[in-house]
Amino acid sequence: MEKMRSAMKKCCMHPDQAHCKGKIKAAHALQNNKIISILAGSERHVYMMNTKKKPLLIPMRDGEIIPIVELSKTSANDATTETCFCDLHDNIAFAVIEKGAPDFDETSEKMKFIYAYKAFIFEYYKQRIGLDIFRSNFKENPYPFLSVDMVGMYRMLLLKEQEFEPIKSHFDEQIVAGTFDGVVTCAIKIPEQIKFADYAYIAPDYDMNGKKTKHTVKGSMHRVAITIFPETNQSWLLLSCLKSEQYIYEILFQQLKTASLPKLKFYINLVLPLYSENMVLSTELWEFWDEEVQMAYTYYANLEGKDAVVMGKGIGFGLNNAACQKSDDVYNNSPKINLFI
Ligand SMILES: [Zn+2]
Numbered sequence: 001m002e003k004m005r006s007a008m009k010k011c012c013m014h015p016d017q018a019h020c021k022g023k024i025k026a027a028h029a030l031q032n033n034k035i036i037s038i039l040a041g042s043e044r045h046v047y048m049m050n051t052k053k054k055p056l057l058i059p060m061r062d063g064e065i066i067p068i069v070e071l072s073k074t075s076a077n078d079a080t081t082e083t084c085f086c087d088l089h090d091n092i093a094f095a096v097i098e099k100g101a102p103d104f105d106e107t108s109e110k111m112k113f114i115y116a117y118k119a120f121i122f123e124y125y126k127q128r129i130g131l132d133i134f135r136s137n138f139k140e141n142p143y144p145f146l147s148v149d150m151v152g153m154y155r156m157l158l159l160k161e162q163e164f165e166p167i168k169s170h171f172d173e174q175i176v177a178g179t180f181d182g183v184v185t186c187a188i189k190i191p192e193q194i195k196f197a198d199y200a201y202i203a204p205d206y207d208m209n210g211k212k213t214k215h216t217v218k219g220s221m222h223r224v225a226i227t228i229f230p231e232t233n234q235s236w237l238l239l240s241c242l243k244s245e246q247y248i249y250e251i252l253f254q255q256l257k258t259a260s261l262p263k264l265k266f267y268i269n270l271v272l273p274l275y276s277e278n279m280v281l282s283t284e285l286w287e288f289w290d291e292e293v294q295m296a297y298t299y300y301a302n303l304e305g306k307d308a309v310v311m312g313k314g315i316g317f318g319l320n321n322a323a324c325q326k327s328d329d330v331y332n333n334s335p336k337i338n339l340f341i
Pocket residue numbers: 012013014016017019020021085086087088089
């Protein structure tokens with residue numbers, strides 16, 4: 001696993017491969033000059049799960065050994081970077097939202113499209129490289145890859161590949177044509193500067209009232225590209241999917257748009273820590289939490305497989321329970337892990 005971790009290949013994900021130019025550099029999924037710099041402050045550090053560091057191996061009571069990736073201080077220059085764009089394409093593909101561009105404008109279809117593409121393509125890259133590394137390591141030494149866990153992981157990667165490809169094709173067609181169509185974005189303004197940022201390409205299991213989202217159609221999972229980030233005086237939560245998938249997430253989008261601020265924060269607090277491998281936390285937020293909350297956060301962020309499913313069900317139950325209360329006061333009681341300090 002360690003070998004797989006350290007072997008992230010460099011390649012450009014832009015569809016116009018014929019015109020790649022310059023080195024494949026470490027591109028930021030969350031813009032360094034706009035988003036990360038707000039969180040990093042004068043020390044230029046944030047807290048993140050550092051997957052490039054050796055994980056702690058924690059023995060559990062049942063004899064199983066669980067790898068735990070800790071959150072650690074990360075330089076702003078390294079936060080959320082992957083080697084997935086050449087110099088030229090990193091510059092042109094994201095110019096609309098990069099340094100020098102104005103703040104996010106919810107009426108701009110271009111900006112919404114580019115945020116969605118960015119969250120998607122960085123996750124796509126990690127998925128594709130994961131599959132490549134799995135295959136090449138298997139060739140070298142098949143034995144460790146024959147365990148039930150590894151076979152399960154390989155199947156999951158293959159299924160994900162099938163699910164990601166049509167989305168990649170859509171984005172590629174639009175980018176080559178210079179158009180920004182076919183993507184629906186739900187943009188939620190949060191009227192304060194949040195102390196964290198995140199990007200993800202995930203299928204939330206529950207809506208804001210704890211009802212299951214029907215994200216899997218004919219065995220294929222449909223995800224939303226999520227970006228949440230601070231600006232100077234406010235913050236944005238963006239969720240996007242293809243127009244052809246809009247019917248799956250219509251209810252969730254509508255709920256998010258009309259929810260009270262405490263209810264919105266309640267949902268984000270419950271759901272994001274479970275999907276938080278890309279989460280960037282300001283030093284202020286991380287140090288505000290006591291050791292118990294830091295441990296709880298690290299635990300949630302590391303949950304995978306069956307354990308994550310069990311926790312996900314607990315979250316669904318919590319959301320449903322809160323939605324059944326007579327008053328909205330329940331949303332004012334923030335859960336243990338509170339991202340909004
Ligand atoms: Zn390129």
